[in-house]
Structure formats: structure tokens, C-alpha cells
Amino acid sequence: MKEWTSSFQNKGFLFLTINTIITLFAFGFIPLFLLQNSYSLWQIVGLYAMYTALAALIITIIPFFRLRYFIVFGLSLHALAVLVMVWFAPVMFFVFAVLLALVIVFFWIPLNWLFFRHAQQTRHATESAFYYLVPGIISLLLPPLGALVIHFFGYQILFGLTALLYLIPIFLAFRLLPVDKESTPFWRSFQEFKGLRTITFFEGSLQHFGGTVLPIYGLLFLKTEGEIGAYLSLLGAVGVIVAVFLSRWSDLTQKRKSSLSLLFALMALVIISFIFVETKLHWFLAVGAFTIISVLSSPLRLAISLDEKAATAAFWKSREFCLNVGRASTLGIAAFLFYQELYLPVFLMYGLLALAYPFFVERKLKKVS
Template identity: 30%
Template sequence: MDRSFLRLYTIQFFYIISHVFGWTLSSLYFVQIGYSFIDIAVYFAASFISSVLTVMALKHFHSNRLMRAGLILKFLVFATAAYLYVKPLLLFSEIMQGVMAIFWWVPMNIHFFRHKKEGRNASHSGLYFLMWPLVSTILPAVAGAAAEKYGMKTVFFSAAALILPAIVLSFRAKESSQININFKRFTEYTKGVKTLLFLQGIWEGVDWTVVPLATLSFVSAAAGFGAFYSYLGFFGIVAFFIAGRASDRIKKRAIFLYPVTVAMALSTILSGLSTTFLAWGVFRGAVSFLVNLFSPFSMTVVVDTSKSLEESMIAREFLLNFGRALGAMIVVLLLIMSVPIQHALVVSGAILLLHPLFLRHKKKGYRVEI
């Protein structure tokens, strides 16, 4: 592992621990300070829409500078989070979240996958996603305990402090490039996976919005809420290398993606129909396990079929966030119609069932076999 990649991975590590520690309890915090479920769903939708608009507005960027700007925005999100009871600041936070997501993830993904070795795309994707379940098994419970003892302001300010080493290291990152964006052209670089990424985005938009809010109907104390998310994180560790290592050997991503996606969709639907905390925990645990198998596969398919890494990663973020925005707006619409919030998961699970159907159809036109 060369020094530049180690530095990049360390930057990602501090970003992830900051995010998981500081943001896992965010929906609980929003409810505590008086926001409704609709307000929170609108927050998610607005941040995803901001991400879409940011991609459309970008014409060219210097990758290191953009990544550094994303980290600074993440610091500002946490530094202001304790004061989001001021509604104008909430709007500012929504926009910052969306812009930050693009400024951070686009250059990070480009730099990270430039270091991949030939024939090891899936293992590299597995390494990319490894940090999330490892951190998510421990830090949500720690954040919950800290919130109960010291308050959410302490959690947010601690998360802001945790991002500072990443900002400092970003000034020492030497690997950089000037990237020009042609919005019409870059969608061509995800030919064959655009629909798949869009469907994945819809599922994520619903899931990321609904799951924390639905969990509040079963557990509302910060410590218990954080402990539940640590429980979910544990399943990701179990799933971690199954996808990447096996897929690199067999070279057939679809063999894994078909059953994993169907199982993930069905588990999502069943979690949306759960009426007890036990059932909710079982099916959300299953989703957590399966999504940690699915995510490296999904990224690997993008890398496998990519004609240009830079353009593909930009297009990936656009398509995912476009889908996420639609997913979050579906949640808003269902809440306005007074549909129980968990039932949105039935909708997203049903939509995700389309993913393997489109994969089977689209993969016939890929320039590489997956």
C-alpha cells in the first residue's frame, strides 16, 4: 500500500468516524427540537436535490481543492447542527449537505479507484466500503450514550473536531487533477448502468429517510437508538469480504447481484410491514447484511463498465442523488397522505425488485461480461 493511498484512506477514515458519530442520531435530534416527520423528509429531499443541482452547475474542478472544500463544509454542517432549531439555518444546512456530498464523494471516489489493481475491482470496492460497518458497529452506541449524558451539542461539536484531521491531511495530499465536466457527455460513460443507479438511488432515498424515523416508534431514547444502529452495523462486518473476494475470482458480478438484490428488496418490504420491535430488528438486520453485500457489487459494476473513471464517478453521483431525491419526495408525499411512514419501505422494496430485471436486460450490451 503506497503512501498516497494510505493518506487517502486515512482521510476517508476520519470522514467516516465523524459522519457516523455525529449524524446517526440526527433524525432523533430533529424530532426532539420540534420538527415533524414531514419537515425531516423535506430536509433529506432538499439535500439530495442540492446534490443534483451541484453536479449540473460544475463545469471544471481541481480534485484536491474540491475534496478539501467538501471536508470544510462537513465541518460547518456539524458546527451549526446544534442550532438547527432556527429554521433559516435549517435551509442553509440542507444546501450545505447537498453541496458537500458532491464536493467530497466525487474526488474521493476518483482518487480511490485510481489505486485499484488490475483484476481486483471488487476487492478494491470491498476495501472502499469496509470502514463503514467497522465504525458503525461501535460509534452509534457511543454517540447515543454521549448524547444522553452530555447532550447533542457535545456530539455535534465532537464530530466537527473529528473531521479536522482529515482537513489537515487534505492539504498534504499530492495526487490531484483538473477535471472538466460536460454534463451531456458524462452520462454516456455510465451507459447500461444509468437505470440501475437511479433505482438504487430511489431505494436509498426512502431507506435513509424512513429507517431512523420508523425506529423512533420502537425506541426513542438516545442510548437505545444508538445501540440499535450499532446492532445494524455488526451485520456489515459479517458481509464485508464475501462480495469482493468471491466476485473477483468468478468474474460474474450478476450471479451475486441477482439473489442479493431480490433478498434485499424482500427484506425491505417485510421491514415495512413489521409491527413489533423484534420483527423490525430482524428484517432491518437482514437489510443491513444484504446492503453490505450489494454496495461493493454496485460500485464494481460501475468500475467494470467505465470508459472514463472521472466521468463515470461524476455520473454515478448525479444518478444516485437524482434517485434519492425522488425517493425522499415519495416519503414526503406518503406522509402528506397520512400513510404510516414504514409503508414507504414497501414502495421502495417493490421498486428495488426492478433492479435485477433491468440488470439482466442491460448487461447484454456491456462491453465487459459481468
């Protein structure tokens, strides 16, 4: 219990929680908002491919990270990203992509550094479970609340209110965060990340299957903000508590590979099952099954990387670069296939990635048992 209490006392946990509360209030509705503003599914997938590719490029030119100032800037960019939706115009589609790319660089990399900087190997999976626990618990309540705001007041009020809420973590960041700085020359950091590059590429691809491809493909079944709110709530309702206990067991035994192999075999089967989904009920059942497996495996995926390398700012910079290369590559292919309305190859691609992931973990990571 004492070890779990230390997770809640982590300043990174505080800022992750606040950011998640604000983000889940509004950002999950943006694909539906874009669809209702005459954007097609392939264009929405392309938006996410564009911003992840841009994030990977920006990462290569940032020579250092400063905790307080980068997180404050990242939170400000997050507020600006949702604010551009209040006065949405075609050019804002591209502005939004640029801002999201900058958020990855200036918020998520330093936040991850802050969250895991003191984590010990015997707690890597547990800390990772708490990292993923926050969105799961919060998404039970916030998306339905966001749906209610849209229903009664409209998108502009939701987006404007969300932008204002970012003033809270910005103020707290100025008050609570240290000004620590770490030099992170890209090429040296990337070379030190050897052994993790390929599996991180796969991990990034699979992250945005659940976080981007499924919600956007789901717009073929879900048509209203209420249905989207229920869907987003479902994503948080399953698997989270079990993930904490599985991760704790993994830390105690230091056995990670066996659990990952089973989970990813099941994940591949569930991903391919989406090919046969034709009704809203089947959609929710398939999403529930995928989410359970994804939530259970996510802490272990992160823990094996933390077991292999020290969690410095350079580590998180290289990890985020590889994640975004994986995201952009597969999302770019998915956008093209969505344009052709060829959904079968999309699910086959991600199913094969899920099958390949444990193979590369076994081949690349010798320190992990």
C-alpha cells in the same frame, strides 16, 4: 494478502476512514434531534429529498474537479453543516440541506475518484467491499459513544466537538493530497455514462432506503439516543466480513449477476416484511436481515458500474448525478406518503425497486457476467 494491504495504503481509504469516524460520531443522531425539536417524520424525510435534489442540480454546473482543494472545501462544509446544529433555528433546517448538497459535490465525488482511480477490473468488487467495510466496522463503536456524549453533555457538545474534529482531515488533505485536476463538462460526461444511468437511478433510491427511510421510520420505535446508538451499531455489526469474501470470490470468478439476482430477491422480501413490524424486537430483526443483504450486495452494485466504465472524475460526477436523482425522486414520494401516514406504499415502492434492479442490470449491462 498483498492485494488487501494495497487497499489500506490507498489515500482514499485513509480519508474515507477519518471522515466516517467523525460522521458516525454525530450525524446519525440528527433525525432524532430534529424530531425532538418538533419536526415531523415527513419533514425529516423531506430534508433528505431536498438536499439530494439540490446536489443533482449543483453537479450540472461544476465544470471540473480538483482533488486537494475540493476535498478540503468539502470537509470544511461538512464541519459547517454539523456546526449549524449547535445554534439551531428554523432557518438552519434549510441551511443544513444546502450544506449537505455541497458536501456531496465537493467531497464525495473527488473522494470516490481518489479511492478508485487506480483500481483494476480484477479487484473492483474487493475494492468496493473495502469502501463499504469502513462504515460497517467503525459504526460498531462510534454511535454508542456519541449516545454517551449526548446523555452526559447534550447535543450541542456533540455537534461542536464533531465540527472541531474535521480540522484533522482538513490538515491531512493539505499535506497528503495531489492537486490533480480533471475537466468534466456535464453533458458530455452524462452521455458517456449511457448504459449505467437507469441502474444508478435505482441504486441511489435503494441506498437511501437503508440510509434514510429506515432510520427515520425507526423513530416510531426508537425514542432515546441510546436506542438510536444501538440501532446504528447494529447496522455495522452484520454482514461486513462476509461481504469482503463474497466480493473477492466475485472478482476471481467475474460472476456478479447471479449473486445480485438472489440478493435483490431476498432484499425485496425483507423490505416488504417491514409492513408487518409492530414491536421493537421485530424492528431490530428486520433491520438486521435487511442490513446483511444490503452490505453483501453493495460492493457488487458498485463493481458492475466500475466494470462497465473507466473510473474517471467524469464517471463519478455522472454517477452521483444519477444517484441523487434517484434518491430525491423516491424520497420526495416517501415524504408525501409519510405526511399521509401511509407507510405500506413506501415499502411496496422500495420492494418493487429491489425486484426491478437485477432486471435492468441484465438488460443494460452486456459486459458484466
